[in-house]
Amino acid sequence: DAEITQSPRHKITETGRQVTLACHQTWNHNNMFWYRQDLGHGLRLIHYSYGVHDTNKGEVSDGYSVSRSNTEDLPLTLESAASSQTSVYFCASSEWNEQFFGPGTRLTVL
């Protein structure tokens, strides 16, 4: 069955370190998205991609970057982790409006 996976599921890091969160989908979807979920804010879009080599900034993109070298993967990189980036991160993919979400990565920045 097609699926979308995220790794790691939990991560603890220190401020200033570079962190990369992985997202892999086997739906063969062109569109992929990264969100963060915080109490009182719901799901906020970080970056998104409509295809290979395409990336776009979302609502809360500062301090984050993505790259899309193939259809299946959209890794999210925190260049220099900050405590404000402690959150739960969700990756999603879609072909049209209905997005399929991964299980999430809980990131703690100390």
Place this chain on the structure above:
Amino acid sequence: DQQVKQNSPSLSVQEGRISILNCDYTNSMFDYFLWYKKYPAEGPTFLISISSIKDKNEDGRFTVFLNKSAKHLSLHIVPSQPGDSAVYFCAASARAQGGSEKLVFGKGMKLTVNP
């Protein structure tokens, strides 16, 4: 400026009764709306959607109503079951504008169904 609003953070209902979850939006370009359900430690899962050309869409126990003039939609769950206890997110997109694959989410509402 929040374009999709879920003003009630939580709702508690008795098993077997109706649950009504509300959502308001401000962007008149939104023409497609979705509801997602989220359990703890899991990703959101798609529940039901509605296009702006309709005012109602039904799927089993779940019905979504859209009032375009009021920029308001609601999700009805009848009858409510304890397994429906979760956080529900309302989302919207502007398909006609292009970039329709992007969704704007509300803050979510926690539904608790008591046995």
